[in-house]
Amino acid sequence: MTTKSNAGYALDELNQETNFGGVGGLKHRDIPRIDLASFKVRKQEIADQLWTASTEIGFFQLINHGIPQEQVDEAFDMTAKFFAFASDVKAKYPLGKGTNAGWEYKSQVRPSTGTADNKESYQITLPRMAQLWPTGDEIPGFKAAMLAFERANWAVGMKVLSCFALKLGFKPDFFTEAHDPQSAEYQSTLRLLHYLPMTNAKPEDYTGWRAGAHTDFDCLTLLHQRPGQGGLQLCPGKESAELEWTDVEPALGVITCNIGDMLRRWSDDRLLSTLHRVRMPKADEYLGPRYSLPFFCQANKDAMIQGPGKIYDQISAHDYLQQRIAANFAQ
Numbered sequence: 644m645t646t647k648s649n650a651g652y653a654l655d656e657l658n659q660e661t662n663f664g665g666v667g668g669l670k671h672r673d674i675p676r677i678d679l680a681s682f683k684v685r686k687q688e689i690a691d692q693l694w695t696a697s698t699e700i701g702f703f704q705l706i707n708h709g710i711p712q713e714q715v716d717e718a719f720d721m722t723a724k725f726f727a728f729a730s731d732v733k734a735k736y737p738l739g740k741g742t743n744a745g746w747e748y749k750s751q752v753r754p755s756t757g758t759a760d761n762k763e764s765y766q767i768t769l770p771r772m773a774q775l776w777p778t779g780d781e782i783p784g785f786k787a788a789m790l791a792f793e794r795a796n797w798a799v800g801m802k803v804l805s806c807f808a809l810k811l812g813f814k815p816d817f818f819t820e821a822h823d824p825q826s827a828e829y830q831s832t833l834r835l836l837h838y839l840p841m842t843n844a845k846p847e848d849y850t851g852w853r854a855g856a857h858t859d860f861d862c863l864t865l866l867h868q869r870p871g872q873g874g875l876q877l878c879p880g881k882e883s884a885e886l887e888w889t890d891v892e893p894a895l896g897v898i899t900c901n902i903g904d905m906l907r908r909w910s911d912d913r914l915l916s917t918l919h920r921v922r923m924p925k926a927d928e929y930l931g932p933r934y935s936l937p938f939f940c941q942a943n944k945d946a947m948i949q950g951p952g953k954i955y956d957q958i959s960a961h962d963y964l965q966q967r968i969a970a971n972f973a974q
């Protein structure tokens with residue numbers, strides 16, 4: 644690690660994150676596209692492609708992933724309906740401390756920027772949703788749509804993780820067992836995101852970030868975006884002094900994926916967790932609201948994280964995640 648910081652977090656990756664808040668430069672990079680069609684017969688080839696992408700850039704886009712576009716559209720439609728509620732309705736379903744479940748408004752402060760992301764979110768972590776679902780009178784069909792969408796993303800995530808298991812020398816379902824949704828320790832999260840519109844924004848509103856630079860906490864993130872609602876930028880190689888960012892354009896039918904720090908640690912740093920952020924739109928770009936739907940594959944609380952080479956001490960997924968959440972949500 645060449646970057647230095649005195650932020651005083653227990654985890655190196657958090658201390659590093661405090662160094663990434665600047666604007667930086669721009670650079671074109673190709674994001675690998677990986678086709679999941681005929682997964683069973685092509686698994687070895689797909690695993691090789693995923694490995695190359697994840698050891699070189701840490702980001703890739705999946706096509707033919709099996710989630711029907713109609714289902715993605717429905718999830719976005721329900722998401723817009725949820726965020727359209729007045730804040731007193733959404734406040735009935737508040738994000739609980741350290742839970743990744745419930746609604747928050749502009750409360751996520753990134754270690755990289757020290758300012759709140761210009762967004763609101765509603766997070767679904769299944770064992771923790773008691774009292775947190777909007778009622779069927781408020782949004783008919785919301786719960787059924789989100790439960791199905793959560794599980795559809797989980798299934799794609801487990802396919803991808805089974806490829807990494809193959810490459811790392813673990814059993815095929817090693818990560819599936821570590822993300823078992825039947826367990827009370829399950830902590831994978833579907834996050835609905837609404838970045839606030841910038842129509843009528845004042846110049847000072849443009850100084851911050853829609854989402855400040857960060858690496859994800861999890862093993863693998865599956866991100867659904869809407870065409871026309873861009874702003875995601877990535878930057879591989881966070882040890883470099885001058886950071887250069889690449890725009891990731893949303894496209895229909897693709898899931899944009901990135902490796903998170905949990906899998907980086909589990910792979911003894913062979914798989915890269917790539918820095919990314921969501922920038923503000925420019926004044927001549929689309930200024931309306933931006934919605935996105937990330938699904939975070941976060942190993943169950945009781946999963947013990949240690950790579951084949953044992954270069955890091957063993958840590959439970961619970962302890963690992965709590966340190967990351969505590970650094971991002973003040974209250």
Ligand SMILES: O=C(O)CCC(=O)C(=O)O
Binds near residue numbers: 919935
């Ligand atoms: O909204 C996006 O495009 C990215 C969101 C993200 O990086 C996150 O929630 O971790």
Ligand SMILES: [Fe+2]
Binds near residue numbers: 857858859919
């Ligand atoms: Fe992220």
